[in-house]
Amino acid sequence: MFINSSFMKTQYLLSRAMSAESLRHTVITDNIANVDTPNFKRSEVVFEAELERALKSESPYPFKAKLTNDRHIPFYQPKDYRKVTPKVSLEYDTSYRNDKNNVDIDKEMVGAAKSTMRFNSFSSITGRYFRKMNILLRG
Numbered sequence: 521m522f523i524n525s526s527f528m529k530t531q532y533l534l535s536r537a538m539s540a541e542s543l544r545h546t547v548i549t550d551n552i553a554n555v556d557t558p559n560f561k562r563s564e565v566v567f568e569a570e571l572e573r574a575l576k577s578e579s580p581y582p583f584k585a586k587l588t589n590d591r592h593i594p595f596y597q598p599k600d601y602r603k604v605t606p607k608v609s610l611e612y613d614t615s616y617r618n619d620k621n622n623v624d625i626d627k628e629m630v631g632a633a634k635s636t637m638r639f640n641s642f643s644s645i646t647g648r649y650f651r652k653m654n655i656l657l658r659g
Contacts, residue, residue, distance in 0.1 A: 537642050541639040543608070544564075558620065561612055563611065565607070574600065
């Protein structure tokens with residue numbers, strides 16, 4: 521019962537988001553470290569869009585297909601949000617300089633600041649949730 525509660529779902533999502541931000545910070549740090557490396561291609565973390573798709577897929581599909589055979593493929597298959605993980609993707613298609621490096625130091629510094637702020641926000645929210653849980657359990 522408690523495992524499937526909204527509290528646990530929120531905690532799980534906050535944990536995943538913090539992991540994604542940690543990975544994003546590592547990737548941005550790597551991009552910044554290689555700003556002067558010829559032919560280096562920047563990487564980025566993809567997570568939020570996939571998580572949003574998974575969360576939206578939880579709402580019921582308005583049309584139910586009638587499956588008359590076990591081998592039929594249903595129209596709608598919800599995606600489990602617990603299986604969404606952050607992925608690192610390499611950006612091959614751009615090049616800002618003659619040495620084929622595509623790292624923009626200003627963009628990376630802004631990305632690092634955003635990532636740090638999001639991580640701090642998620643950890644603050646997590647702390648508040650646990651303080652509330654502590655108050656409830658002390659009751």
